[in-house]
Amino acid sequence: MRVVRAFVSADEEEQLLSEVNKHFRGKKYDYGHWDGYIRGYRETEKSRWSENNRLVFERLRQEAFGDVDILPRVHVLDLAADGHIDPHIDSVKFCGSTIAGISLLSDSVMRLEGSEGRCDVLLERGSLYVMTGKARYDFTHAILKDDESFFDGRHVARERRVSLICRLPPLFQPGAVSPSSQGVSPTEGTK
Numbered sequence: 038m039r040v041v042r043a044f045v046s047a048d049e050e051e052q053l054l055s056e057v058n059k060h061f062r063g064k065k066y067d068y069g070h071w072d073g074y075i076r077g078y079r080e081t082e083k084s085r086w087s088e089n090n091r092l093v094f095e096r097l098r099q100e101a102f103g104d105v106d107i108l109p110r111v112h113v114l115d116l117a118a119d120g121h122i123d124p125h126i127d128s129v130k131f132c133g134s135t136i137a138g139i140s141l142l143s144d145s146v147m148r149l150e151g152s153e154g155r156c157d158v159l160l161e162r163g164s165l166y167v168m169t170g171k172a173r174y175d176f177t178h179a180i181l182k183d184d185e186s187f188f189d190g191r192h193v194a195r196e197r198r199v200s201l202i203c204r205l206p207p208l209f210q211p212g213a214v215s216p217s218s219q220g221v222s223p224t225e226g227t228k
C-alpha cells in the first residue's frame with residue numbers, strides 16, 4: 038500500500054468536483070440495506086471527463102499502473118460526512134491486482150486488516166493511494182466513521198469525501214486460466 042501526498046492540486050480538485058457534483062445533482066445518499074458494506078453514499082461509474090480531468094486520470098494511470106490498460110470507467114464514490122465503508126476485499130471477479138484512488142474534500146483513515154495484523158493509513162485530502170499485492174488480496178480495507186477516525190492519537194474529522202477509484206481489469210474470467218496458476222489467491226470478496 039502506497040500513498041502519494043498532494044497528488045491533485047486545489048484547482049484540479051475543484052475541476053473534478055464540478056463534474057462529479059453535476060452528475061450527482063438531486064441524488065440522495067443511500068443508507069442502504071443490511072447486506073451492503075457502504076453506508077451513506079452516492080456512486081457512479083464515469084468514463085467521459087473534460088480534457089483537464091482526463092489529464093489527471095492519465096497521470097494517475099502512469100503513477101499507479103505504468104503502461105497498461107485499466108478499466109475505462111472511473112468509480113466515483115461520494116461518502117456523506119456520516120457515511121463509512123465496512124471492511125471488505127474487492128471481488129476478484131470485477132477487479133484485478135491493483136486499485137488506485139484519489140481522495141477529495143476530506144482527510145480519512147483507511148484501515149487494512151488481515152491475519153497478520155492491522156494497519157491504519159491516513160488518506161489526506163488530495164492524496165492518491167495505490168493498493169496492490171498483499172494489501173489488495175490478504176487484507177480487508179475500510180474507511181472509518183467519524184467517531185472511530187483516529188490517526189496517531191489525533192481525531193481525523195470525516196467530512197463529505199469523494200473518492201475517484203481506478204482499477205485493473207480482472208485477472209481471469211470464469212472458464213479461463215485458473216487464478217492459482219497466475220500466482221494470485223482466489224480470495225472471494227463481498228462485492
Ligand code: OGA
Binds near residue numbers: 127
Ligand atoms: C470501494 C472502496 C475506497 C475509497 O468502493 O470498494 O473500498 O477510497 N472504496 O473510497
Ligand code: MN
Binds near residue numbers: 125126178
Ligand atoms: Mn474496496
